[in-house]
Amino acid sequence: MSSSSSSSSPRVLLSGDVLGRLPILFKRVCAVNKSNGPFDFLLCVGQFFPDDPELLGEFMDFVEGRREVPIPTYFIGDYGVSAAKILAAATRDPANLGFKTDGVKLCDNLYWLKGSGRFVLHNLFIAYLSGRCSSKGQPTGVYGEDDIDALRALAEEPGVTDLFLTNEWPRGICNGADTSSALPDVLSSAGTDAIVSELAAEIKPRYHIAGTKGVFYAREPYSNNAAVHVTRFLGLAAVGNTSKQKFIHALSPTPACKMSDAEIRTAPPNTTLSPYTVAEPQNICVKELERPxxxxxxxxxxxxxxxxxxxxxxxxxxxxxxxxxxxxxxxxxxxxxxxxxxxxxxxxxxxxxxxxxxxxxxxxxxxxxxxxxxxxxxxxxxxxxxxxxxxxxxxxxxxxxxxxxxxxESHLILSVGDAFYCALAKGPLVEDHVLLLPIEHVHNTLLVHEGAEVELLKFKSAIKAYFRSRGMALIVYEFISNPSRTTHANLQAVPLPLSKASEVRQHFISAAKKLGFEFSVHMPTSEVDARQELRSQLDRSSSFFYLELAEGSILSHSIGDNEKFPVQFGREVLAGVLNQKDRADWRKCKLSKDEEIQMAEDFKKGFEEFDPNR
Known part of the structure; x- marks a missing residue:
């Protein structure tokens, strides 16, 4: 998969519910590509898998490689006939292990956007929520709280999201719009989701694309609270529908990262207020979703x-x-x-x-x-x-x-939230070495309550973005001592040059071998999954160490009662990676109070635009 484009405005095709009708979809794609292409990729929303078992055979012809997928294709509608079986097999493929926000590969040119996430494709920032809301308790094809929380954390990251993909429409999308010529299905609440509305209000994408309702609808652009750009919503019909509703749509959006300030601020004359902050028809009040x-x-x-x-x-x-x-x-x-x-x-x-x-x-x-x-x-x-x-x-x-x-030492505090705060490390290994600490005196960060967990992920995401803006990679580790020591939890966040980040894994594996143990290696599909996996590994009566690597994998080790494990193990190994073993002991790196104050002020100044608590 390519993550960049030679063109400043990539050409994108969008499709509604495929329902397993891949021959119809790709025939149309090839025709459009021939007459108006070439297009860079195709994004599919709504149900992707067949709704009829009889369509499964021709669907599998593509998945199993007997027929070619003609264009890089990404989908989020992970439900329908045999969806669970096909997707489970794909996730077991070794090539699909680790963080896959940019797609789990089913076959050449076909990728499942699993769970929720945001990734860059041809310079476009694309966010998505796979699955759908369900009240029937289906075990598959349904998004969960972790997926929602992850998107909310992503909404706090800097940068404008270009495209937001959901299967269901946002509830209330027609509020404040001209619906005088709209079809009845457009105004119906069927196929809409209030959670999608909340996420759209928080993420503020430039384009929001959804399926499920079976009709085509292009809403007037609407303004966003606390953002200078407008959002355009597109609802797409199902592939091969008998009512001839539009199921494929072409876009050529200039990525927000390539636009000037004047361009991103441009609003068409027909721009309306946000549908999520105005009243529904018949004066029914809608809960304000965009919270200042x-x-x-x-x-x-x-x-x-x-x-x-x-x-x-x-x-x-x-x-x-x-x-x-x-x-x-x-x-x-x-x-x-x-x-x-x-x-x-x-x-x-x-x-x-x-x-x-x-x-x-x-x-x-x-x-x-x-x-x-x-x-x-x-x-x-x-x-x-x-x-x-x-x-x-x-x-x-x-x-x-x-x-x-x-x-x-309050002068080391950098940012304070509701449940976590960030502080400069005492005797830092490198410049901008910081700690993430729960405000409550708890033993480790893996056992904080749900609200604190969400805030921690926002903090980590912001620090990662800040380090990335400085050409650095984020390495995170935590040493959890035996609970009898009642230490205050602290998560170490260390920036490393990108050239060094790729060496970290091997250094830790070699260091573990010298101490006589092997790390457990985890390759979670999301940061939320990573934290859940670590909690399952944690023995609350023993010490525990884990390290989050820049590429997404995690190394962990449960420390035996009689095992000799250096308390400063994480720092010592990272000092070796940097060829600065003399900085392995924090006490030898202590600064004067004036130096600490200056370093803290420098960090706060650079971090200001990324700080989730500013």
Whole structure:
């Protein structure tokens, strides 16, 4: 598969539900290619596999190579007759192991876009959601929460998505559109999906293509909230339909990455408001799906007199940086309240969520006090008497990484989210070596709650994009010690030159051999799958090490009780990769506080456009 094009505007064919009718589809493709081509590739939405067992034979002629697929073809409609069996066989092919966001190969020129993802083809950024929403409990051909979360994480990455492929239409797509001449099926809610609407509102593609409804529909362009470009929606009919509805469509879009600012901002005269922020016909209110983001990386909770003993007169939200570190770089210009009382409660061991929201969703699992009274901590607070006479978690009071700890070096903090924060590594191996740390004092990142997991993936995605913009590859590793040590989880994110990234795997395998063990090698299909696989490998009573390589594979090792395993193993091996073994010990790489402050400021300045919490 080619991932680049000599032309600035690749030529693309789009198809609706194929329903296994590959002879009809490719006959039409060849005719269009001859008269108006050549086209670079074909994208298919809606059901790709047959809906009738009698069509399976001619379908398999292409899959098994007896007939040629004439053009690189990508599909997302992974359901229909024999879909599960055919796709399962394809995923077992050794050539299809590892991350395959750009397609699992079925045969020459035919690729299944599995799950969800985004990839680059001929300079176009293409996002997709394979499968469909289902209330009938089908085990295959249905997208899951992991697929949705992965797309939401991708929506936070920099860059404009050119094409977004879904099988079902987004619910409410006709809101605010001129439907005076539209067919009844266009206005029907059948074949639509509210989740697709949410994703389209978040991803903001330049083109959104869908199938399933069996009709052709080209909506007027619509504007997007918090984006300068417009979106065009295309619904395509099924291949070979008897009503002669259009099932194939040609595009020649200039990739957004090749467009000038003026070009990307151009909006046709018939542009409407986003269908996801206006009312449906008959004045039925639609939930606003495009949620505005806050303008700073602070806690986003409103302070209420009902929840706290005192409050500011103007009801401003509380500045998290001030509460957790005692300072805020914005000073008097900060839009959030520098609440001294909240800071005092925080350092006495009170849960920050409880202080601000009046409740904590972690409940009994939270290590902090759910009370504003020093004398009456609630059950499960795990509180000890602190040095100041209040009640402070014994773990957080001594931990280097808990935001409530007096040992925290707040000048190393780079970005703070709701559940995770990013900080400069103490004694960094290389410039921009950072840590991703859960705000809650937990033992490892594999056991954080679902919301925190989503935020972690967004952080990793942003850091990966930032490193990539600097010509570096991201290497991630975590050493999970025996739970009895109650260390604060930290995920190490290290940038390496692209020329060195390809050497990392062999260096770690050789180092493992010298220590007398072999790594388990995982090749997950997505980052979400990768985390699930690692959780299944984790023995909560033992130590564990894993490494995420730049190309997508993962090395992991469960450490035996009597096994000698260096705590700094990951760093030591990476120092060897860089031919800088003298930097294997972080204590020999410590910087002065002024140097750390400058390095942190440099990182924040470069990372600003990628930061999911900005």
């Amino acid at each position: 983001r806050d303008d700073a990386q602070h806690w986003r909770y409103d302070v209420s007199r009902k929840r706290r003993r005192s409050d500011t007169e103007d009801g401003k939200r509380v500045c998290f940086n001030f509460v957790s570190t005692g300072s805020c770089s914005r000073g008097e210009k900060c839009d959030f309240h520098h609440d001294v009382e909240a800071r005092e409660q925080f350092f006495k061991g009170a849960c920050f969520d409880f202080i601000i929201k009046g409740k904590c969703e972690r409940g009994q699992e939270c290590k902090f006090r759910h009370s504003l009274s020093d004398e009456n901590p609630r059950h499960g607070d795990h509180a000890d008497t602190g040095a100041k006479g209040g009640r402070l978690s014994s773990q957080s009071s001594h931990c280097w990484f808990c935001l409530s700890s007096p040992n925290l």
